[in-house]
Structure formats: C-alpha cells, structure tokens
Amino acid sequence: MSHITLIRHGQANSGAQDEASYDRLSALGHQQSAWLGTHLRERGQHHARLYTGTLRRHVETATSMDMELEPVRDARLNELEYLTLARALEAEHGIPFPTDNASFTTHLPLVFQYWQDDRIDGAPERFADFEARVNAALTEIAEGDGPALVVTSGGLISMAMRQVLRLDITAMAQMALAIYNTSQHRLFPIGGTLSPTMFNAIPHLEAPDRHYAQTHV
Template identity: 60%
Template sequence: MSHITLIRHGQANTNARDEAEYDRLSDLGHQQAAWLGDHLRATGSHHPRCFCGTLTRHIETARGMAVGDAIRDERLNELEYFTLSQLLQEQHGVDIPQEREGFITHLPKVFTAWESDALEGAPESFRAFETRVSDALREISEGSGAALVVTSGGLIAIALRRLMELNMPATARVALAIMNTSMHRLFPIGAHLSPVLFNAVPHLETPERQFAQTHF
C-alpha cells in the first residue's frame, strides 16, 4: 500500500454563483499552484504518480505545479455544492449566502440535508459520492509508489470522514478549514490509510506569502 498526498486546487473564481463559473483558477490560484510545485521540487519530494479530477481547476492546478502528466479520473471530482445549495433553497427555504462568512453555517446545512437524502433531484447521492471517492483512493493506494492527488476540499473532507469515522458536523468543520493548495497525507498504517498530515501550506508560510493562505 502506498501513501497518498491529497492537494486542494488553487483559489478558483470567488465571485461565482454556479458550478461552471467557479471552475477556473484565479490569478492567485495559478500562483499558489506554481509555489507549491516549486516547494515540492526544492524539498526533494518524490511522487512518481500524479492524479487529478477532470474539472478545469484540478487540471490547471496540476499543470501549474509542473509535477508531470497527471492521470485524470472523474471520480476525483468535487461534489456540486452550488447545485446542492440551489436545491436546499428551493426545497427548504435556506438562502444561499452572499458573503463568505455566511458559508460557515450554510455548508453544514447543505451536507446534512444531502446526507439525509432531503434534496430531491441531487446530481448524485451522498452515498454514491462517498463510494466513488473511497474506490478511487483505494485503487490509487494499491498502486506502486507515492502519489499526488489534486482534487477539491469537499472530497478531501469526505475522505477524512471515512478514515476517521467523523460525524457530519465534524466533517463540515474539516471542509471549512481546508485551504487552497493545502496538502493532506494519507499513510498506510497496518491495513488502512491514516491521516498523518492535514492542511499543510509550507509554500505559503513566509511573511510575504501569508496573504495567499485562502479558503475561498
């Protein structure tokens, strides 16, 4: 079993109000990806395999890191948060926040409604999402050599939920904490993967780069 380093994509379009608008990196997102790639090379990090989702922000992040050709796997794509939010508003009257701080209370409501199958017409069920994430990461871990996986914050949070048996409120807090281009390492201990690194951004810790420690 090989270890996996999950990486959240760089900052995307923060002014987006739907899935299509969100799915591209901002100028800062491109810079974050380049800095992370530079850090990995400077520290001699060896990852013979690289994977990413098929979303534009995943592909742009992997390309900006310049760590080699990434194998694209749609199972590593993010949940459709904007779509789920629209369904929650239409079916349960929960307004979509207009400011970033509003998502602190909004995201747990979306996740809870989705998990309990309370969103009619969701693009995929919560259980289907969990299953595809688990299947993809299991297959990657069974390969030879350490792997980088460029994906999204929601997917990383759900992966940690499965590994750590987190309840939904805790999962939501994890999702809210995850920064752009942060690293999260899953290491084989016994017969299972276990988290040994969470939300690391060493490439953004110098004083002149701390402004780039973004969540949205």
C-alpha cells in the same frame, strides 16, 4: 500499499454563483500552485504518480505545479457540486443561498446534513454515491505502485478524512471549511489501513510575504 498526498486546487473564481463559473483558477490560484510545485521539487519529495479530477481547476492546478509527471484524469476525484446543492436546498426547503463568508460557514453544514439525509431531490448525486466513489478511487490509488499526488477539491478531501477518521457529518463540514487552497493532506498506510499523517499543510505559503495567499475559497 502506497501513501497518498491530497492537494486542494488553487483559488478558483470565488465570486461565482454556479458550478461552471466557479471552475477556473484565479491569478492567485495559479501562483499558489506554482509555489507549491517549486516547494515540492526543492524539498526533493518523491512522487511516482499524479492524479487529478477532470474539473478545469484541478487540471490548471496540476499544470501550474509543473511536476513533470503525466497526470491520470479520474472523474471520481471531482468535487461535490455545492452550488447546485445550495440552489436545490433553497428551492425545495426555503433555506437562503449564502451571500457572504459568514453565512457560508453556517450554510455548508446544513447542505451536508440535508444531502446525507437524502432530503435534496435536486441533488446531482446522492451523498452515499459520492462517499462510495471517493472510497473506491482512493483505495485503487493506494494499491498502486509508489507515492501518489492527488489534485482534487476540499469537499473530497473532507470526505476522505471522514472515512479514515470516522467523522460525523458536522465534523466533516467543519473540516471542509478549514481547508486552504493548495494545502497538502497525507494518507499513509499503517497496518494495512490508510491513516492521516498530515492535514492542511501550507509550507509554501508560510513566508510573511505570502500570508496574503493563504485562502480558503
């Protein structure tokens, strides 16, 4: 059983109103990813394998990291469709679509709760199916040979943490809100079970002249 380091993608198009428009890195997102790749190479961290979702922001993040590993694209590592869920929640239950960061932080837990309860008819996938695909993908990767880097998204990382820490839906949502762009999160096999040994690490953005690059959306 091998350890997994989950990487959230670089900053995307945070002003987008739909999934397709969101799915590309900003200039800062490319820079964050390049800094992370440089950090990993300079520290001599060994990774035998690289996985990404199939979303554009995942692919662009891995490309900008330049890890000299051939990536395996796996759609099971794709993000939940928050913007689609939010629009469906508004249409079906009259809960307004968030218009700023403050409203987003209270809106995301609502989306997660309604979604888990199967109360969003227009959801592109059921919460239970999202949970199952994340578990299946990470279990398969952990069973592979050698440490793995996995470039994915914040919602998937929060789901991974929900599974290993047995978090309730509110805690999962709060964790999702906290995750930085290009942050590292490690799951290490202990006693035959993956356990979290690192969460939300951004050493490549800790220098004072890079604090502006510590972004969440």
